[in-house]
Amino acid sequence: MSLYIGLDIGGTKFMVAAADAAGRELARVREDTPADLREGLELLHAMIARVAGGAPIAGIGGGFVVDGRLYRGASGAHPExxxxxxxxxxxxxxxxxxxxxxxxxxxxxxxxxxxxxxxxxxxxxxxxxxxxxxxxxxxxxxxxxxxxxxxxxxxxxxxxxxxxxxxxxxxxxxxxxxxxxxxxxxxxxxxxxxYDTALRGAISIAIDGLEPQISQMNAD
Ligand SMILES: [Zn+2]
Structure with a gap:
């Protein structure tokens, strides 16, 4: 079973959660945000590995939802x-x-x-x-x-x-x-x-956002 990962990267804390395809949360970890960028990236990788527990990860991302669909800007960018x-x-x-x-x-x-x-x-x-x-x-x-x-x-x-x-x-x-x-x-x-809004939103976008990409790949 592939897992979906949600990241909430805040100024004071990082939260990382893993969910199944139905959006059920399976694991969650929370750490203080390090001041150093490299240290922060390493910590995120470690937190993702911890919640995934060795299971394959299906997709990570953030986005903007319009009419229930993930909106992507030019070249895969997204609105900020x-x-x-x-x-x-x-x-x-x-x-x-x-x-x-x-x-x-x-x-x-x-x-x-x-x-x-x-x-x-x-x-x-x-x-x-x-x-x-x-x-x-x-x-x-x-x-x-x-x-x-x-x-x-x-x-x-x-x-x-x-x-x-x-x-x-x-x-x-x-x-x-x-x-x-x-x-x-x-x-x-x-x-x-x-407090969970960003984390749950990230997970649901990860789950929903993969579908158009998968159909696109099949169509090609
Ligand atoms: Zn700015």
Whole structure:
């Protein structure tokens, strides 16, 4: 039986899970994120080997799902919504530097790592005004997505969304209501999967995403 592997590569933690073809989780490991890139890659390989337990691995990847299908960009690239530019309302704009090199990415403003860099503390220690800034930046990013895709519902998962809770969601909804035009406002909710959202999403994309490639290969 081939396994499907989901990776959640976060700024503070790595989570790796193995699932069967029905999406049932079989094993999971979690480690702190190393500062060094090479050390991080070696750790990921070791974690994958641990959850796979010697079984063959069917496919690893991340992606963007539109109408239930995995969307791929040119040459197998995929959209990077964390690296979209968002209008800033930040008390420390000089500290906003994304790991990709740009100075106005959503990820630099609203990810766990970005928040630590900008505010000098983890998300769970932000005060009300700082949460309002994070909510404004996420709200502007979701406004971009709502304007381009007009989704009915946007669900947010991961550590920042779980930690921010309603004070984050309320600020996001207010930003969307104030700035989005011409499209219906999406219902913004917290994912019921919480911290596991990225991991479970990665596994389901790994399972679903393989099918078109396999049919394509057969057709050829
Ligand atoms: Zn970036």
């Amino acid at each position: 919504i964390g690296h979209q530019a968002v209008p800033m309302r930040c008390a420390h704009p000089e500290r906003v530097v994304c790991e990709c090199g740009a100075s106005d990415c959503l990820e630099a403003l609203a990810s766990g790592n970005g928040i630590h860099r900008v505010y000098g503390k983890p998300a769970e220690e932000l005060n009300g005004g700082e949460w309002a800034e994070v909510a404004y930046h996420l709200g502007q990013a979701l406004r971009n997505l709502a304007t381009i895709y007009a989704p009915g519902v946007i669900t947010l998962g991961g550590g920042v969304a779980v930690g921010g809770g309603e004070r984050l969601l309320g600020g996001i909804r207010a930003t969307l209501a104030a700035h989005a035009r011409l499209v219906p406002l999406p219902d913004v909710r917290q994912s019921i999967l919480g």
